Amino acid sequence: MTKQVLVIEDEPNIVEAISFILSRDGWKVSTHANGETAVQAVYDASPDVLILDVMLPGRSGYDILKDLRANDATRTLPVLMLTARGQRTDRELAQRLGVSKFMTKPFSNAEVLETLNDLVSG
Template identity: 45%
Template sequence: MGASILIAEDEPFIVESLNFLLTRAGHRVDAVDTGSRALQAMRGHRPDLLLLDIMLPETNGFDVLRRLRGEPELADMPVMILTAKGQEADRNRMIELGADDFVTKPFSNKDLLSRVEMLLEGGRAARGSTPSR
């Protein structure tokens, strides 16, 4: 069986799309719709990868990532940021907080899946590259 992936995203259509794409690729997928639920879910069962939206209710993705990197048992978990905020300042902040990769919405399913597979294999996406479209 594939990897365990947690999606933290509050847009149902995006969750449905990611769930379909990732389960078809053989992964186990769970999804939450708030930042605080993401933190709670990761503490209950550490996934192999977190797909994290920045604009989440309750606790935004920046805060989730900062807290995640501060917890020894979760600090090395691969995190891919999903964001509609593609400005350079936002990308730089994500990198400073420890994101492994980021993809801007809307994204190419093929590109997103290849980046997910690379992170699951222990790689890091090219942080200086332009985010996917």
């Protein structure tokens, strides 16, 4: 069965790169670029796994993650957070909020793929 991934990211080039990589690997990819409507997008798409940027227009990835973890439907949804701000405090904050995996940009394509596969199979 085809796994579905939702990519919430506002940099168009990065969205295109991730989409290309995952599609090629057989994922069903949907994307969303706005922070404010991201939570609703998650409910609408109900993906198997979520890729979440931190610095989004309108709302930060942390706030979105908090909302998702507060809702029963998405409490256990695997979330891979990608950020260009790779400081330790950012990582700690994400982990406290219940992130499944935290990666800093720029990332290795293979690593992203491997992580996503781990998250959906585990």
